[in-house]
Amino acid sequence: MPDKDEPFEAACAICGATNKLLLHRDALTNWQLVCEDCYQKLKPHVDDVGINFIKQFEGFSPTIYKDIHGIRTIGYGHVIEFNEHITPPITEQQATELLKKDLLKFEDAALNLLKVKLNQNQFDAFVSLIYNIGPENVKGTRLLELLNSHKFDLAMQHWKLFDRAGGKEVEGLKRRRLAEIELFNTPVKKG
Numbered sequence: 030m031p032d033k034d035e036p037f038e039a040a041c042a043i044c045g046a047t048n049k050l051l052l053h054r055d056a057l058t059n060w061q062l063v064c065e066d067c068y069q070k071l072k073p074h075v076d077d078v079g080i081n082f083i084k085q086f087e088g089f090s091p092t093i094y095k096d097i098h099g100i101r102t103i104g105y106g107h108v109i110e111f112n113e114h115i116t117p118p119i120t121e122q123q124a125t126e127l128l129k130k131d132l133l134k135f136e137d138a139a140l141n142l143l144k145v146k147l148n149q150n151q152f153d154a155f156v157s158l159i160y161n162i163g164p165e166n167v168k169g170t171r172l173l174e175l176l177n178s179h180k181f182d183l184a185m186q187h188w189k190l191f192d193r194a195g196g197k198e199v200e201g202l203k204r205r206r207l208a209e210i211e212l213f214n215t216p217v218k219k220g
C-alpha cells in the first residue's frame with residue numbers, strides 16, 4: 030500500500046528512471062513520459078541509408094569553409110556554433126560523429142513538424158531536406174501541409190521548389206531535391 034506521505038514521483042514509463050524525463054509522442058494521441066535514454070531508443074532515427082545519403086550531398090571537408098550563406102561549416106555540413114571549439118583538420122570519423130549528433134536534433138525537429146508517420150526512406154529524405162535548408166524554412170509551408178494531409182504525390186511537386194538560394198536556382202540543390210524525392214518514393218525493404 031502506498032504511503033500517503035510519499036510524494037508522487039514521475040518516472041520513465043519504460044525503465045522507471047526518474048531523471049531527464051520528457052514526453053514522447055508515438056502516435057498522434059499517445060503521449061508517454063519517458064527518460065532521455067529510452068526516448069532515443071523509441072524515436073525514429075535516420076538509418077545508414079539516410080546518413081550516407083546526407084554525407085554524399087554534403088561532401089566531406091576536413092577544414093572549415095563558408096557555406097553559400099557564409100556560415101562557418103566543417104565535416105559533413107556541421108555548422109560551427111559561436112562558442113564551439115573545433116581544431117581542424119578533422120577526420121571522416123570525427124565528422125561522422127558530428128553529423129550523427131546533429132541528426133539527433135534534426136530528427137526531433139522533423140518529428141515536431143510531422144503529424145503523419147513516414148516510413149524509413151520518407152523520414153530519411155525529410156531529415157535530409159531540413160538538415161539542408163533548416164526546419165524553420167519548412168514550417169508553415171504548403172509542402173508540410175500536403176505531407177501532413179498524406180498527399181504525398183502533390184507534396185513532391187512542392188518539395189522540388191526548394192532548390193533556390195538568394196532567389197536563384199542552384200544546380201546542386203536541384204539535384205539533391207530530386208534525389209530526396211527518389212528516396213522518398215523508394216519502397217522500404219521488408220525484414
Ligand SMILES: [Zn+2]
Pocket residue numbers: 041042043044045046063064065066067068
Ligand atoms: Zn527510461
